[in-house]
Amino acid sequence: MSPKRTNPPRILITNDDGIHAPGIMALYRAMRPLGEVHIVAPVVEKSGAAHAITMTDPLKVTRVDREDGFSGFAITGTPSDCVKLAIGGLLKFTPDLVVSGINQGDNSATNAIYSGTVAGAREGALMGAPAIAFSLASFRYRDFTLSQKIATLVAERVLREGLPEDALLNVNIPPVEPADLQGIKMASMGKSRYEDFFEERFNPQKQPYFWLQGRKITLDEDPRTDDLVVNSGYVAITPLQVDQTHYGMMDRFGDWDWPLGE
Amino acid sequence: MSPKRTNPPRILITNDDGIHAPGIMALYRAMRPLGEVHIVAPVVEKSGAAHAITMTDPLKVTRVDREDGFSGFAITGTPSDCVKLAIGGLLKFTPDLVVSGINQGDNSATNAIYSGTVAGAREGALMGAPAIAFSLASFRYRDFTLSQKIATLVAERVLREGLPEDALLNVNIPPVEPADLQGIKMASMGKSRYEDFFEERFNPQKQPYFWLQGRKITLDEDPRTDDLVVNSGYVAITPLQVDQTHYGMMDRFGDWDWPLGE
Numbered sequence: 001m002s003p004k005r006t007n008p009p010r011i012l013i014t015n016d017d018g019i020h021a022p023g024i025m026a027l028y029r030a031m032r033p034l035g036e037v038h039i040v041a042p043v044v045e046k047s048g049a050a051h052a053i054t055m056t057d058p059l060k061v062t063r064v065d066r067e068d069g070f071s072g073f074a075i076t077g078t079p080s081d082c083v084k085l086a087i088g089g090l091l092k093f094t095p096d097l098v099v100s101g102i103n104q105g106d107n108s109a110t111n112a113i114y115s116g117t118v119a120g121a122r123e124g125a126l127m128g129a130p131a132i133a134f135s136l137a138s139f140r141y142r143d144f145t146l147s148q149k150i151a152t153l154v155a156e157r158v159l160r161e162g163l164p165e166d167a168l169l170n171v172n173i174p175p176v177e178p179a180d181l182q183g184i185k186m187a188s189m190g191k192s193r194y195e196d197f198f199e200e201r202f203n204p205q206k207q208p209y210f211w212l213q214g215r216k217i218t219l220d221e222d223p224r225t226d227d228l229v230v231n232s233g234y235v236a237i238t239p240l241q242v243d244q245t246h247y248g249m250m251d252r253f254g255d256w257d258w259p260l261g262e
Numbered sequence: 263m264s265p266k267r268t269n270p271p272r273i274l275i276t277n278d279d280g281i282h283a284p285g286i287m288a289l290y291r292a293m294r295p296l297g298e299v300h301i302v303a304p305v306v307e308k309s310g311a312a313h314a315i316t317m318t319d320p321l322k323v324t325r326v327d328r329e330d331g332f333s334g335f336a337i338t339g340t341p342s343d344c345v346k347l348a349i350g351g352l353l354k355f356t357p358d359l360v361v362s363g364i365n366q367g368d369n370s371a372t373n374a375i376y377s378g379t380v381a382g383a384r385e386g387a388l389m390g391a392p393a394i395a396f397s398l399a400s401f402r403y404r405d406f407t408l409s410q411k412i413a414t415l416v417a418e419r420v421l422r423e424g425l426p427e428d429a430l431l432n433v434n435i436p437p438v439e440p441a442d443l444q445g446i447k448m449a450s451m452g453k454s455r456y457e458d459f460f461e462e463r464f465n466p467q468k469q470p471y472f473w474l475q476g477r478k479i480t481l482d483e484d485p486r487t488d489d490l491v492v493n494s495g496y497v498a499i500t501p502l503q504v505d506q507t508h509y510g511m512m513d514r515f516g517d518w519d520w521p522l523g524e
Contacts, residue, residue, distance in 0.1 A: 044318075051312035051375050052340075058463070058471040078314075080376075081474065088458035089472060110388060112506065113313050114342075126372060126455070157518075166453075167508045184518040188507040191428075193388070196350035201320070209320040210351060212343065237518070239511035244374060245450040246429045249501035256419075256446040256499070 005096035009035035009159050012095040012124070014082040016046045016103065016116025019064055019074045023102035026144035027134060028070055030151035031099060034159060038095065039064075039072025040086040042079060042116075047105075049078040049116035051123070059085060079120030087127050097159055098124025101134035102147045108137065108172045108226035108236060109190035109218060118240070121168045125242055130163040133170045137230045141175030149178060150235055170238040172230045182233035189238050190225030193217045267358035271297035271421050274357040274386070276344040278308045278365065278378030281326055281336045285364035288406035289396060290332055292413035293361060296421060300357065301326075301334025302348040304341060304378075309367075311340040311378030313385070321347060341382030349389050359421055360386025363396035364409045370399065370434045370488035370498060371452035371480060380502070383430045387504055392425040395432045399492045403437030411440060412497055432500040434492045444495035451500050452487030455479045 011031045015024045019041040031037050042049075043062060054077040062074045073090055075082050079100060087094055100120030107115040117133045124131030132154055136147045150173050158169065170189070174181070194214040202208055218227045229236035273293045277286045281303040293299050304311075305324060322338040335352055337344050341362060349356055362382030369377040379395045386393030394416055398409045412435050420431065432451075436443070456476035464470055480489045491498035 048315040048317040049312075050314040050342075050381070052314040052378075053310040053312070053376055054474060055310040056307055058473045059460075060469075060471050080312075084456075084458045084474065084476075085460060085472065089460035110504070113384070113388075113504070114315055116314075119312070122375070126375070128455075153518075164508070164511060164514075167511050186512045186515050188509070188512060189505055191505075193390075194346075196346045198321075198347060198351035207322070209322050210347065211320045212315065212317060212346065214346075237515070239508040239515065240506045241508035241511075242372070242375070243451055243453075244502045244506060246426070246501035246503035247450070249426060249429055249503075250448045250450060252426075253448050253499070253501065256415075 005159060009096035010093065011035045011037050011097045011099060012086050013037060013039045014041050014079050014100050014120040016042065016049055016079045016120065018042050018045045019072060023104050023136065023144060025070060026148045027099060027102050027151055030148045031155060033152065034155055038086065038091055040075060040082040040090060041072060042082060043074035043076055046078050046116045048114050049119065050114050051080050051119035052078045053080050054078060079116040080123040083120055083123040083127065094127055095129050097155060098129045098131040099134065099155060102144055102151060103135035105135065105139045106137035106172050106230065107133060107135040107170060108230055109192035112170055112189055112240065118170050122242065125168040130158050131168040132158060135172050136175060137172045138175035146176065146178045146181060147173045166242045168240050170240050172226055172236045174230050174233050176233060180233065184235040184237065185229050187224055187226040187229040187236040187238045189240065190218060190220040190227040192219055192227065267421065271358035272355065273297045273299050273359045273361060274348055275299060275301045276303050276341050276362050276382040278304065278311055278341045278382065280304050280307045281334060285366050285398065285406060287332060288410045289361060289364050289413055292410045293417060295414065296417055300348065300353055302337060302344040302352060303334060304344060305336035305338055308340050308378045310376050311381065312376050313342050313381035314340045315342050315346065316340060341378040342385040345382055345385040345389065356389055357391050359417060360391045360393040361396065361417060364406055364413060365397035367397065367401045368399035368434050368492065369395060369397040369432060370492055371454035374432055374451055374502065380432050384504065387430040392420050393430040394420060397434050398437060399434045400437035408438065408440045408443060409435045428504045430502050432502050434488055434498045436492050436495050436497065438495060442495065446497040446499065447491050449486055449488040449491040449498035449500045451502065452480060452482040452489040454481055454489065
């Protein structure tokens with residue numbers, strides 16, 4: 001999709017850590033020099049929301065205006081809801097760019113499937129806008145200085161060059177200071193597996209409930225996969241596509257005989 | 263992945279319409295002749311849950327035993343939660359097959375992204391099990407006779423032949439009687455777009471809330487895409503892959519210069 005953008009470009013920001021998370025403030029600062037910024041984000045944390053949309057409940061909208069100039073809409077839904085409601089209801093236009101994040105924690109390898117941050121960008125792509133997800137690949141390192149610089153750099157290039165239809169960028173940033181960054185590499189989506197562990201607890205009525213805990217295990221050996229790129233101190237830019245067809249299998253299986261009229 | 267299955271095979275059933283939906287009963291009937299059936303499904307409808315997992319709330323588990331022999335666990339979570347909790351907590355083994363559905367409503371084209379049904383199968387694939395999602399491509403037609411036959415047929419073949427790692431099948435069944443089925447075709451994931459509409463209502467305190475309503479618009483012309491295959495009276499079997507990398511774009515973008523130490 002070649003850029004046919006308004007001037008200044010209109011940029012929609014969402015995230016999955018919620019509108020009050022530090023990462024969305026860093027993304028706001030990163031986008032402000034690039035265009036007209038609109039913020040529509042979940043009112044509370046929606047980590048692990050993936051591409052969920054809210055169909056069985058209505059959405060409530062609260063205006064958030066802060067003294068530092070940050071202003072937007074907080075939604076009782078998921079990142080995908082935010083993008084749909086922004087484009088279909090609140091803004092009534094398709095932005096020139098949708099950015100999501102900056103997430104606290106990596107969204108590389110299989111995490112891209114569970115991620116609400118990535119889904120916010122994917123929904124932007126589905127709605128016809130170039131879209132980028134940004135994640136700081138650590139749950140502990142809380143300095144968004146490098147992440148903010150990278151967000152400006154990548155968004156600037158996407159605004160200039162556009163993205164193919166059916167594509168979005170998933171950017172994972174290593175938890176290092178700008179001076180320690182090794183570089184920026186394109187990467188493929190790696191493979192990882194979760195060792196899930198369910199912690200059983202009991203409520204005051206002695207009924208059990210379970211907390212999901214998972215440990216991510218990276219299965220990759222290819223150094224071009226996103227987990228390994230980030231772990232070696234580079235920013236990983238993983239281009240993702242919306243089409244999930246396994247084309248190799250289509251040929252292998254072929255059509256099936258079906259005894260008509262059986 | 264070649265089948266290394268127990269005898270009789272152990273089959274895990276989940277869905278996103280909830281454990282009390284008619285479609286999961288049809289899937290139970292379809293699987294019973296094929297092996298040892300285990301059911302772990304959401305306690306309430308989770309349509310549109312996509313691949314969400316529940317990280318910020320615990321999961322509660324209720325045993326469901328019905329007089330017709332249907333017995334399983336109802337979970338206060340999503341289809342992906344169900345598969346994770348089944349394999350990681352309740353069953354403590356990886357089943358020989360994970361099946362999800364039978365969903366009331368199509369999960370073809372872009373719907374595969376929003377679908378909790380498809381995500382249940384995708385989570386099975388991530389956990390190393392062959393996995394299939396089944397959907398009856400109509401919200402109104404409520405006769406699962408053909409869907410049940412198709413589920414048995416496809417599951418039987420997958421148990422026999424296995425599936426490649428990183429693959430799952432997304433099966434959409436047309437709303438017709440068995441005698442009217444045209445056949446079974448492999449299909450690719452089609453493209454569709456949603457025209458979203460938000461209906462604004464007001465609560466008794468006069469505060470607004472919004473209901474998401476979307477109209478799916480099929481954008482495909484290629485007759486091998488799943489929406490068009492189903493609309494022409496065939497079962498569409500769409501092989502999906504877990505890897506979402508846009509490999510074409512990786513080459514085009516290449517690595518970026520990053521002024522080190524800036």
